[in-house]
Amino acid sequence: MTDSILQLTDVSAHFPIHSGFVLKRQIGTVKAVDGVTLSVRRGEVLGLVGESGCGKSTLARTIMQLVPTTGGTVVLNGQNLSTSSRAGLRAVRRGMQMVFQDPYASLNPRLTVYATLAEPLLVHHVCPPAEVPARVAALMQTVGLAPRYMRKYPHEFSGGQRQRIAIARALALEPELIIADEPVSALDVSIQAQILNLLAQLCREMNLSLVFIAHDLSVVKHISDRVAVMYLGKIVELGPAADVIERPRHPYTRALVSAIPTPNPDVERTRQRIVLAGDPPSPLHPPAGCAFHPRCAYAQEKCKLAVPPLIADGPTREVACVRLGEI
């Protein structure tokens, strides 16, 4: 695809588990991300959803090369990041930036807003040092903060404002791709809406691509063009956001959608909810075959045999379920 900015092919991130202190030996492997193939188009918002522990944050960190890939390739703008040198990566990272979940932890408490936002500009020699204050002021205005606050420290801001600072920091290098790892999960409903509006507006105006990670499907549906559903390190369903959430095909997506409480008492009291039994299995000992089969209402013998591949379901959607045609 020529218009894709990011292309992941069969990406894995496996972590060896060691036991013993002196005589270390490997006792297993956690397959946090296992064979993910995905592309993000220019200007597209891709939502990534799944329960905690399904590997969505690890996938984000793999894209950023913050954790090494153990297999597959990550290609950003035609450059293969998995094989890039450190210097090469540093240059590439100008093109992609990350916004983290917790704005209380992701900002350095000892740096003023000015220092936080000026650092990337100085490191990457984006502009002459004399122009830095003006650039910082402009960045703050872009995210809806008054430039007169630039000498303040993070603790003087509220959660929503801190998340704005984190977004401004990500924008400082004018990246083409932003990866936002649960950027609104730590915020209140009314503040959440402000940050979502800001992200949507920035994507529109600056033609940014955004990988938006969340566990809240209603938020993802609102902001994303396409959505990928992950379960235990694998993508189980992929397609246009509204389509996937209104007409989920994979049994896991169905359960996930049905678990969202709706703010509508009549609907909430009458509808049939699919309550999944148990917890997600441990990624250290994933079930054989389809990883979802122990919790799936439609599971059969054949589900235990082989890992189902992601297959096309119509022109725009892909689903990984062997019983797709039957259920």
Place this chain on the structure above:
Amino acid sequence: MPLLTVTDLRTWFHTRTGVYRAVDGISFSVERGETLGIVGESGSGKSVTCYSIMGLIPQPPGRIESGTAVFDGVDLLHCTPGEARAIRGKRVAMIFQDPMTSLNPYVRISEQLIEPLLIHAKISRRDALARALAMLEAVGINDATKRIHLYPHEFSGGMRQRVMIAMALITKPELLIADEPTTALDVTVQAQILELIKQMQRELGMAVIFITHDLGVVSGLCDRVQVMYAGRIVETADTRTLFYSPKHPYTRALQRSIPSMQDKGSELFTIPGMPPDLSKPLPGCSFAPRCDFAVDRCHVDVPQLAPVAAGHDQTCLRVQTGEL
């Protein structure tokens, strides 16, 4: 007579930087078997309300400035420690938000589960363990016989919250206070926990105070809802009324800012500004600075709850005079 009646509760925190009026004159009651939802953003005073009732406010810096909380004839705020101990943990129990930090990591699940029984019920250790085992099975933990002697770190988040619920319910309380019990959990696990609370409530006939910021959770679970803003109750009504004909501008704004209630691709509705600083006195309506409908007199007097219909009270002056 209601099971719990809270009247004019004020809990203020006296800190070096000022006096924070976390809860500022709220009154409400809970009937037997009823589920009351308390909704509000962080800092609106919903947790402090419940911590005050349970006597869990650290004093100092906190101080309960005024008010009573009468549970079945006993004022929990002014009774002797002995009287409070007889009620707390036995007839009133609480579940906390974060199951990762609210269990003692050094103590086996079994010991933590039977502690309330050993204190409140005249029961042998062996019988208490049998009850604990039955309770663990009731909250849906498989293999309870094997797992009961494990430590909290050997349980997942959802399982720990089940243990918390089992611990709270083991003395068969008449009132359960649940402070955001599902906020730290995944949606699928949240659905399991909500079903569990509903089922336990049916079986034991207890009243529940359910604190949350998620209006979706409230809509399926609660009989009645009260909305808090800046330490005060701004609106209270039965769940259907609150969702289908909210009156107070804050309740309406809160509902409009839920993403799933809005069209995809359009700009999300947001409430301008930020919640007020509780260390400064708030003359007039606390929501007035962010309210689209505020007029001059909204900034003068603290508005009081007044009925708009039977069982539906709210504080907005302009709704009360019929202007909105």
